[in-house]
Amino acid sequence: MMSVPTTFRVIDLRVSIGVDAIIRGISMDFFANTVTSIMGPSGCGKTTFIRCMNRLHELVPSIQVSGDIVLFNQNIFSVNPMLIRRQVGMVFQRPNPFPTMSIFENVVAGYRLNGIRLAKSESSQIVETSLLKAGLWHEVKDSLHRKGAFLSGGQQQRLCIARALAMDPSVLLLDEPTSALDPKSTSHIEDLIAELKESVSIIMVTHNIGQASRVSDYTAFFLAGELVEYGTTQKLFTVPDDPRTEEYLSRKFG
Amino acid sequence: MHSSLGTDAKLSRRVLQDRLFKLILVGVALGVVLLLTTIIGFVIQQGISVINWSFFTHLPQPPGASHSGILNAILGTLMLTVLASLISIPVGIWCGVAMAEHPLHPLVKWAQVSVDGIQSIPSILFGIMAYLWVVVPMGQFSAVSGAVALSMIMLPIVIRAVEEAVRRVPTTMREASLALGVSPFRTTIKVVIPCALNGILTGSLLGVSRISGETAPLLFTAFGSPFLVISIFQPVQSMPILIYNYATSPYADWQQIGWGASLVLILFCFVLSVGTRWVFKR
Structure with missing residues (x-):
């Protein structure tokens, strides 16, 4: 387990909003070219946790964070969050393509919005590669310059994945990426996640136990802001160390 | 049962x-x-x-003369509206966006109360203020002073509409942009404002249609003029003032022109407000 290089290293992370403690001291390492699932019942702090990893939690006023998050030996709290976010992509619960932009513009939005100029051939290349990786190219290659609104929910979510991949991130954060999608789109995206780990490390929050067992190499189980158990998916799902994990897996509380 | x-x-x-x-x-x-x-x-x-072609292309004539028109009032109202828009649309958009994007800033509460307060002030007072601030220092009535008075009426309408429109942009849009490493400022300019553009334009045009019929603030500022004026530093005629002057005149043909001008003004405002709502409803 330790032979694989790490991406994120979280050290005693504590998060609170006002007097409510959301995360109560979590330390864990994430590994390169793997899919790691974070699962747990609603309100266990998993979404807050993943949002700390690209510092998007800072949008919440009065949120307080202590502890450290290190990405490739760089403490993310000691640099500008914009630099971290260009290196760490994120996909959200609900598909959120930019409605004012075409499919093409959505994919290269990370460059355009950041004011990074690309040659025409370069951006076409990035669009094609990213959409291919996201498994959307063949469905949209003839309508790249149309607005993305006509796409189905699942296609929109894959467009968002393509938009994140276009920035060539080293880590991709997925915050319940299929919770707003139908079963067919969900399985499409699950297949995609398994393929993507070749090129990018994936950290995925899910409340779907089946999803965690299907797609991830490592699984972490969160409960009430604490890390109960973390290990290979196979071990955690077959012989969990902690009785609470076993209880969650069998009775599916939460 | x-x-x-x-x-x-x-x-x-x-x-x-x-x-x-x-x-x-x-x-x-x-x-x-x-x-x-x-x-x-x-x-x-x-x-x-x-109403005929010459009504739009001719200047007012003495009572009894034919081919009397309201060209000066139409151009004057256009001039006043454009000048007032040049002041209040940029300021209003800036202010509304700032208020919507930083809802927790302590100044925002004060700004909101002030916007409501400005909206509740009778419009004639804006005329008086513009008279004191612009007409008196400049030493004469002018289109600029009228535009200043009108812009004070227009400003809160634009601010409110822009603030509403920007607030309606889902947070997920901002998150999507920020998560790509885009700065908050560029997120506002490149993502939030384009998403809110319909609301911003609607608000601006509603502001325009509101001020194009205002009379009271122009009495001490743009004042009115029988001539074709192209300088913004001269007194200028406007549709509402023309209607007021002609409707209260003793001459029947002038009163007729007043009605004609009323019709033009009402159609202008109607088309502007109904048209903008219709266009931006998609």
């Missing part, structure tokens, strides 16, 4: 109440429609006879 559902008498009373309520509803709705159609119909009936 009746015992559990109430008696027949109770039921028929409720049916009666229901009918009565619907009747009142229809009556009130009809009343509003009737009011609008009566006003527009009356203005059309009174004003349509003077």
